[in-house]
Amino acid sequence: MMPRFPVLAAFFLSMIFCWSVAHAQQKPVRPQPSQCQAIAQSLPKASFASFSPAGPTLANDPIDGDVKITFLGHATLFIETPGGVSIATDYSGAYPPPYTPEVVTMNKAHPSHYTLTPDPAIRYVLHGWSDTPGEPAKIRMTVGDTLIRNVVTDIRSWGGGIEANGNSIFIFEVAGLCIGHLGHLHFELTDQQYAEIGRLDVVMVPVDGGLTMGADSMSRVVKRLRSSLILPMHRWGPPIDQFLALFGPDFDVGYAPTPSVTVSVKTLPRKPLIYVLKGL
Template identity: 30%
Template sequence: MKIKWFGHSCFMITSEIGTKILIDPYVNMLGYMLPELEANIVTTSHEHKDHNNIDAVKGNFQHISGLGMFLEHGIEIKGVDTFHDKLSGAKKGRNTIYNFKVDGVNICHCGDLGHILDSKQIEEIGNVDVLLIPVGGGFTIDATDALEVVEQLKPTVIIPMHYRTKALGPMGLAFAKVDKFIDTSGIKSMNYSELELNKENLEKYQGIAVLKYK
């Protein structure tokens, strides 16, 4: 499969047979710009416009925004209930974590997770090979809490998201840079334009994989 980052929390996962899963498409308000995209499956973690812009997506796709188990185009998807803050959603509402099984690899996208996980959530999420996790703080967990979630889920590959980049301009001051997460973690990191993963080469990419925007 291929994993490409379009900035913020938006990723495209393309399976070996070409099934396209788009996660958390945004409106062009952040400094990031979505290209024209087609997908077979679109998931949205919560109803904020920087995560749920399904109108930007072309094609006849299946939109998933709920909890529980789904099977679409041969892709197993599990939605797990979490919160956007540390107050059980009182400030920012609920958030859905999605775990996708693609080509035998479990990819977990945390959306705008705002807290560390409890034991029930960890059990519901299940096995995680690749973790897409917010690290910039401000509106989500910060570097310290993100590392605790990494310890809870024990992925092989960690892909940070929702952090400050040059593309964000003044808006980026609300987020920390990815360097803070990397430096705090002490985990080996590498930069990639996109990742091409499978069950056989997963260990090759062990550690933090920083994906480039454009």
């Protein structure tokens, strides 16, 4: 007759193994770390240089991949990543991309920056505001090769007051790049907000001269962010030259022959470049 102790021991070991596997599966997935966010978020008046990180990037994220950004109109730009993720910013549907995007971001300062009836084929619709007045929208998610997160800012309300946390700066981290869209930015950023944003290699900036912020205020934000590639958007009224005139010899200016630009860590300009996409 076989002794029962080895059988019982094997049984209990198998039970312990199964419990360990189940317990491990129940643990929450650790949030994807940001490669662009400032390590020390309380540094006063810190300016974050644009450079490619030496550390690891997102899973399945080729650091040498190209990201294509196309100006569609107003504040809507279309981002296409090396991993096939497509994103339309400040999406209202008025400026449709060439195909249905996987992700759209929205802000609510004006109806031209959002829609409440998006195409149901869009997989992720990200509102830059919370349904609870005054509460900040909290977005931090990984879609394919892209980490998407937000930093909230206040906006002016239609009644003349201030609506807390009514706008989101959306940040897309992909292929070793930190890409930011300032949304409908109404106020200069605080030290804390700069720290939450961290490094931006590419930034999309409203240049309307007053509907968001005056050109002087917006230029100060751009200078402090010190991004390698600055893409003007949301031009309404004043000529783009009025905005460009606020930048000295530390910035280059270029005009794209098409509405698109393709950028990678390897092709980032060494000197900050304000690049006006065709159609602005």
